Amino acid sequence: MKKQHVIVVGGGLIGLCSAYALIRDGHRVTLVERDHLGAGAAVGNAGELTPQQVAPLASANTVKDIIRGVFTRSSYLSISALELPRLAGFGIGFLRAAGRANAARGAAALAQFSGGILPSLQRMAADGIDISGGGEGYLMTGSDEAALLASHAGYVRRAELGWGEAPGPILRDAELHEQEPTLDPGVSGGYLLPGEFSLDPVTFVASLIAHLEGAGPDAFTARTGLAAIRVGDGASVICADGSGSETAVAGDRLLIAAGAWTTPILRRSGIRSARVVPGKGYSYTVPVERMPRTLIHANDLHCVAIPMHGRLRIVGMMEFDGRPERLNPARIDVLTRGASRLLIGADWESRTDEWVGARPMTADGMPLLGAIPGRPEVLVAAGHNMHGLSLGPITGEAVADLVAGRPTEIAGSTIDLHPFAVRR
């Protein structure tokens, strides 16, 4: 295979994982990042790699959440009324994706990656990338009996389809609190979900950047503080620096991996694509008297508590306000109200590291992964929704496969990339 010079736009999870896989294949990478490497949603997230949960967000249940999200400020989902006109097309696509047949198709398309998620991460670990900070152990909780049974049944069904391991039995009351003593007494049900993994994304991203930089300038160059504006001729991108002056950065191939900021770059270039919309989430660190034994995902409270290198990170919320960088303190309050009903022994007033990040959301929950129609030299890998860490390592490998012109195979099966077409 001819070694190529690949320009990667965006130094978040997908851009970094792609750069890694491309360099491993022997290519040269120039990464263009408007901020610093590991910006965007790369490091403040929940650190979960969840082969069993990689599925589109849209379902019949989320439709009623949308109505609450527009009209109340106490829900995990918040949609700014001012944003509604701009979100109309996205909303219609989301409602369409929530239909039973479309949701099933989306789940099947994403499940193609499930078996490759942890092996791909392990390959990075074998190469020296630090995946520490979390580990195995995943407790799903819920106090609404019907919702708990439905979510448990959903994982049983996935296991029957060969998309993961069956969940443990449902634990109730004393049995549950024996399993996890830090749970609030009001939490009445839960089950363990084997086969999921978590890591500290701060360590992971720092280690990945160090690895790329260690490859040397012949393999990897990063140009930070430089923002891609639009795609140029061939495999080039037109960028602006802080002073507003424009530069073209050109190679043999171009990869747009700018997360929640991808759509404006494509639109300015006259490229039609499925839209990527910022859906903001929040996290912070809270001191606790006792660390939970495992990661706890509260299905009904819409928050996750993740032990990470001896700290406890609280993560949650989904906010559509069209301002991807703005931290809204009211959302942190809503997150804390939920989390304080999940755990005991936390000092909620002593939060640190408050963070906001924009998930790159698509209406159908599917990332954009492939070449732009009629422009085989320009690739897109963006729109990984809530799963950019889970899917990052395997997406990087898929990008390297696209550059090499070979199919991506997971456990002997070729991945069908049609559901991820850039224009759909």
Ligand SMILES: Cc1cc2nc3c(=O)[nH]c(=O)nc-3n(C[C@H](O)[C@H](O)[C@H](O)COP(=O)(O)OP(=O)(O)OC[C@H]3O[C@@H](n4cnc5c(N)ncnc54)[C@H](O)[C@@H]3O)c2cc1C
């Ligand atoms: C609260 C929260 C919790 C999450 N938890 C998890 C989890 O547990 N597991 C999981 O799998 N996923 C999780 N995610 C989702 C995950 O973080 C995203 O899917 C992932 O970060 C997407 O990667 P990306 O590279 O596409 O975007 P990002 O990581 O956001 O990176 C995009 C990069 O592009 C850069 N950029 C933007 N515009 C330009 C431009 N014009 N020119 C050049 N560069 C540009 C940005 O500065 C940024 O560095 C979570 C997200 C949030 C917000």
